[in-house]
Amino acid sequence: MQYQDDIENALHTLQTGGIILYPTDTVWGIGCDATNPEAVAKIYRLKNRNEEKSMIILLASESAIQKYTRQANLKTYDYLKGITTPVTMIYSDAINLAPNIINADGSVGIRVVKDPFCRSLIQALGRPIVSTSSNISGYPPPALFMDIDKKIINGVDYVVKHRQDDQTPARPSMVIRMKGDGDYEILRR
Numbered sequence: 001m002q003y004q005d006d007i008e009n010a011l012h013t014l015q016t017g018g019i020i021l022y023p024t025d026t027v028w029g030i031g032c033d034a035t036n037p038e039a040v041a042k043i044y045r046l047k048n049r050n051e052e053k054s055m056i057i058l059l060a061s062e063s064a065i066q067k068y069t070r071q072a073n074l075k076t077y078d079y080l081k082g083i084t085t086p087v088t089m090i091y092s093d094a095i096n097l098a099p100n101i102i103n104a105d106g107s108v109g110i111r112v113v114k115d116p117f118c119r120s121l122i123q124a125l126g127r128p129i130v131s132t133s134s135n136i137s138g139y140p141p142p143a144l145f146m147d148i149d150k151k152i153i154n155g156v157d158y159v160v161k162h163r164q165d166d167q168t169p170a171r172p173s174m175v176i177r178m179k180g181d182g183d184y185e186i187l188r189r
Helices: 002-015 037-047 062-068 074-081 116-125 150-155
Strands: 020-022 029-031 056-059 087-091 108-112 129-133 174-178 184-188
Touching: 002 020, 002 116, 020 116, 029 037, 037 129, 037 150, 056 062, 056 116, 062 108, 116 129
Parallel strands: 056 108, 087 174
Antiparallel strands: 020 029, 029 129, 056 129, 087 108, 174 184
8 A cells, every 4th residue: 555655645746846765676765757947956955966967867668769869770779688687778859858957068868767666656757857866966865765865855845655665785777878870889787
C-alpha cells in the first residue's frame, strides 16, 4: 500500500509543479517534471547549483528517447540492452524539454530506468522526470537515504517513503556521450 501511496503522492506533486526526493536505480534523486521550467528552477535553487550545469532526465523506455532528442540512433538501443548497470547517455539536439534542463550546447543526459518505482512514476506522469543527486552542489552524493542533508529533505515538496530503510550503498550511473556517427565516449565509469 505504501508503494502505491508514494506513486500517487509523488505523481500529484510532479503534476502540480513540485519537486520530490525519490529513490532511483542509482542514488536518491531530486526530481520534477522535466518539461516544467519553473519546477526545474526550484531544483537548481535547492541544490545551490549553477544553472549552466545541466541535470539528467529519466525515461521509462528506450522508445521514448526519440521524443526528447533528434540524435536518437538505433546503435544506442543495442548498446543499452547489453549493459546491466545504469547508464546515462548524453545526446545532442535535445527537444521537448524545459529549456533550463538542456545544456548550453543543446545536449541532454538521458537514462532509461529499470527500477520499478521510477518506471511506474514516469509512466504515470507520461513525461520524463529530472534526476539529480540529493546533495548540495559541491558535496558528494549520499549513498543512503539517512545520509541526505536535512536542507534537501526539508526543501522538497514530497519525500518518497519507499526504500528509505534500504542499506545497500548506491553509486551514480556510468555516463556516456553519444557522437553524431553513432559512436560513443565514456565520460564516467
